[in-house]
Amino acid sequence: MPKETMTPRERWLAVLRREKPDRVPMDYWATAEANQKLMQHLGCATMQEVFDRLHIDTPLTVGPRYVGPPLPPGQDVFGCRYKNVDYGTGVYAECVYHPLAEYTSVEEIERNYQFPSPDWYDYAHIPAQVACAPERPIRGGGSEPFLIYKNLRGQEQAFLDLILYPEIVHYCLGKLFDLAYENTRRIYEQIPGKVMITYVAEDLGSQEGLLFSPAQIREFLLPGMKRMIDLAHEAGAFVFHHSDGAIRDILPDMIAAGIDVLNPIQWRCKGMERAALKRDFGHQVIFHGGVDNQYTLAFGSVEEVRQEVADNLRILGAGGGYILAPCHNIQAVSPPENIVAMYEAGYELGWM
Numbered sequence: 386m387p388k389e390t391m392t393p394r395e396r397w398l399a400v401l402r403r404e405k406p407d408r409v410p411m412d413y414w415a416t417a418e419a420n421q422k423l424m425q426h427l428g429c430a431t432m433q434e435v436f437d438r439l440h441i442d443t444p445l446t447v448g449p450r451y452v453g454p455p456l457p458p459g460q461d462v463f464g465c466r467y468k469n470v471d472y473g474t475g476v477y478a479e480c481v482y483h484p485l486a487e488y489t490s491v492e493e494i495e496r497n498y499q500f501p502s503p504d505w506y507d508y509a510h511i512p513a514q515v516a517c518a519p520e521r522p523i524r525g526g527g528s529e530p531f532l533i534y535k536n537l538r539g540q541e542q543a544f545l546d547l548i549l550y551p552e553i554v555h556y557c558l559g560k561l562f563d564l565a566y567e568n569t570r571r572i573y574e575q576i577p578g579k580v581m582i583t584y585v586a587e588d589l590g591s592q593e594g595l596l597f598s599p600a601q602i603r604e605f606l607l608p609g610m611k612r613m614i615d616l617a618h619e620a621g622a623f624v625f626h627h628s629d630g631a632i633r634d635i636l637p638d639m640i641a642a643g644i645d646v647l648n649p650i651q652w653r654c655k656g657m658e659r660a661a662l663k664r665d666f667g668h669q670v671i672f673h674g675g676v677d678n679q680y681t682l683a684f685g686s687v688e689e690v691r692q693e694v695a696d697n698l699r700i701l702g703a704g705g706g707y708i709l710a711p712c713h714n715i716q717a718v719s720p721p722e723n724i725v726a727m728y729e730a731g732y733e734l735g736w737m
Contacts, residue, residue: 393442453505526569590630649674
């Protein structure tokens with residue numbers, strides 16, 4: 386086996402700059418339940434031990450500490466309330482109270498609701514976070530406002546608003562983008578030049594196509610996302626764009642807006658075939674993800690996992706520009722043997 390010559394930070398940076406790393410970087414996303422099963426399987430006490438054992442180059446995410454008005458149990462800073470729901474193989478906190486659900490005008494919201502302030506957060510400890518992990522890539526800041534908007538209004542109402550109450554959508558997303566922008570700016574201010582990756586996300590796709598019309602994405606989301614992207618680039622950070630599902634139709638717009646990394650590459654979705662994505666967009670974006678967790682990691686054999694890793698390295702990694710990772714959070718239904726097989730295959734086959 387070749388010898389590593391780069392730290393995880395150097396490895397990520399080489400790929401992002403389209404330079405040659407010693408090997409393909411590997412990232413890790415999973416639920417808490419999947420983490421516990423994997424640690425038990427490997428006999429590791431912490432996830433850092435897992436990362437070291439499997440040669441995983443996961444970034445360190447930094448951010449502020451909340452110091453604002455006290456929050457009731459089960460409620461977030463936006464006033465949304467959550468309930469833990471057990472789905473058998475995992476527990477998710479689901480939003481059960483939507484504080485803006487009943488309003489029909491911007492004026493009502495302005496009279497009755499207060500958006501969070503960036504002054505409710507303390508950013509002073511961020512340099513100490515970074516100092517503890519000098520060899521890891523640093524991820525910080527970013528935005529995903531429609532995800533929050535769906536919790537504020539309720540998912541069904543949020544999509545209806547795009548047609549029935551566009552003025553409410555514009556107003557609320559404006560507030561949420563403003564908060565994200567200032568939060569990100571203050572993170573950069575604390576650690577100038579050290580944030581490598583900023584997460585500018587929105588789930589735009591389903592299994593079959595876009596959840597929004599392209600016109601709606603261009604009207605409601607792209608202007609705010611472009612503002613976030615420009616802020617990241619001005620700070621020297623690369624923009625990591627996450628969007629689930631079948632999103633090929635909007636990729637030219639996202640690339641034109643300035644995204645640098647595309648995640649999660651759910652290649653079983655319509656129009657997301659790996660070879661075509663690499664052919665058409667591989668010279669413009671770095672691919673991150675690509676190991677399927679709807680079938681392969683969850684229900685496939687170890688041999689199928691190893692073959693998929695090999696295929697991803699061959700297709701998405703051709704000529705560089707690829708970071709190996711699951712194509713979303715690994716769920717607890719995935720056997721630990723499959724997870725280990727993914728990273729062992731990536732480490733064995735990913736040398737450049």
